[in-house]
Amino acid sequence: MIGYYLKRIVSALFTLFIIATLTFFMMRAIPGGPFTREKPLPPQIIAQLNAKYNLDDPVIVQYFNYMKGIATFDLGPSFKELGLTVNDLIRQGFPGSMKVGFVAVMFIILFGIPLGIISALKQNKAIDHVVMVMATIGVTVPSFVVATLYIYFISSRISWIPITGLSNPLAYIGPAIALSGYSLSYVARLTRSSMLEVLRQDYIRTARANGLSEFRVIGKHALKNAMIPVITYVGPMIAAILTGSFVVERIFSINGIGRYFVESVNNRDYTVIIGMTVFYSALYIVMVLLVDIGYSLIDPRIKLGRKSGD
């Protein structure tokens, strides 16, 4: 088992190395640089700036220097945010994104899964149709529309719900709804179809024939088996949601990291681009590992670290 985790960690580090390398060279391949302006700066200033940030070294030297930094968890200085390093940006922005993301993930799990179960149990009844129509709307309506509607109809009319910022707990509701809308709807649909599939299984009939209560049949025998496709989706989804959203953070004026994913590319802020990519990838890899552990807990046939056929 420990060998398995070691193997996973080594392969994760290797993956991160490849991602950082690819991002590094791809970004340099795009025309323009961090100091390119519509009205060009004088060449002497550019030269000085390049010298300050070592951008005048050969690319390969820059690459080795940068990788050396990453190995010591130093993601380098931002070219755009003066005086701040990429580590600073993450340290400042991530808590905000993470807190909102956490609430959103809670919404998804606490509402998405139960709604899917109810829908499956009441298949083709009115409540099922209502939930599924809502889920379709949730998947199709973009987050900025949800956010705008929320502000217009709710937070701007109810004085004790803040419109922007994260000043009190109620302020999390709006951004979390906007952030979770798509995934919540998707999880509800996924749970419903998975549950319907499981409810048709013979072992569910056996459980009923054994005189178990409907609560146990659904809540124990069906649910555990139905969760496999759901956690497959939910794991990577958590990584995406915890790292915030440019749109949602902008609309609700939240100090998060979502915006760097977009702004850094426009700014050719090389270090921020790679830093964000590596940070997100690391989170993603951890979530995928957790999903794999989750599988082995749900389905005893899946054993971590064993080749199939063992």
Next chain:
Amino acid sequence: MSKILEVKNLRTTFFTHLGEVQAVRGISFDLDEGGILGIVGESGSGKSVTSLSIMGLVDEPGKIVEGEIFFQGTDLTKLDHKDMMQFRGNEISMIFQDPMTSINPAFTIGNQLREVIMAHSDLNKDQAHERALELLKMVGIPDPESRIKNFPYQFSGGMRQRALIAMAIANNPKLLIADEPTTALDVTIQAQILELMRDLKDKINSSVILITHDLGVISEICDKVIVMYGGMIMEKADIKNLFAHPQHPYTRGLLLSIPTNVTGKKKRLIPIEGSPPDLMDPPSGCPFSPRCPHAMEICLKKAAPLFKISETQEASCWLHHQDAPEVSGMVKVEGEQS
């Protein structure tokens, strides 16, 4: 001898989008206490739906539309879900056809056994565990102390069926319904499972309904047989008479289509020509009439009542009517019955 189960004029219909599928069309039978009743018939004859009706487990869009099912005097069709739960897995249990899919892959054998035990008794977890070990021993699972911690995927097909039998007998049911319990197993395991069921039945003192399409299985352990076809009962008989003097053309057809002389000289099987009726639009007369070599005009119009041939044998065929033409081996009966 008192009756443990009396089924009266049971009708179960599935209301599908395409129309009503009349799976069981007014059948009546009973089961003596301690008896083993076989229900035979080909696929789609309504035998499984009959057993699910007794368990109250007919799935949507199916429904019992008529009839009564008396279990020790209680009409099961009148019970609500909650009351029925007290019977299932407790007084009446069921063993299903496919042990590979009928057991939950996500929980250990012990977990599932304890759950059934605790659902119908006041035993605590440790006591239920002891009882589970005892049950696994009873059904012949070697080394139960370590096997109880196994997941179903670690069991072979035969062992899974044993585990499912252990669940079914966990609360000493008065009635055990086995729906093709050996169909999915290979022949040597089949024999062992049948042997086991017969032993356990005596040990826990229960009655058994065995559903199968295999007359060989029936001949091995049953004492009475019901032959079903197209959702109706064609013949009811004790085991001896059924094999020696079948009184319905369908039963005769079934017996003729059993391979004999497997090792001796080759002999052609005599199949029953044609296929079973469409239960969405069943024939108004005898369901077997389109395939029956002796079919008469009346057979197409009206299903025959059950003619009482002897104390232990009844058959639903017009050939037993006194005005019917002579067919060798078919007994004529004075007057109609039920």
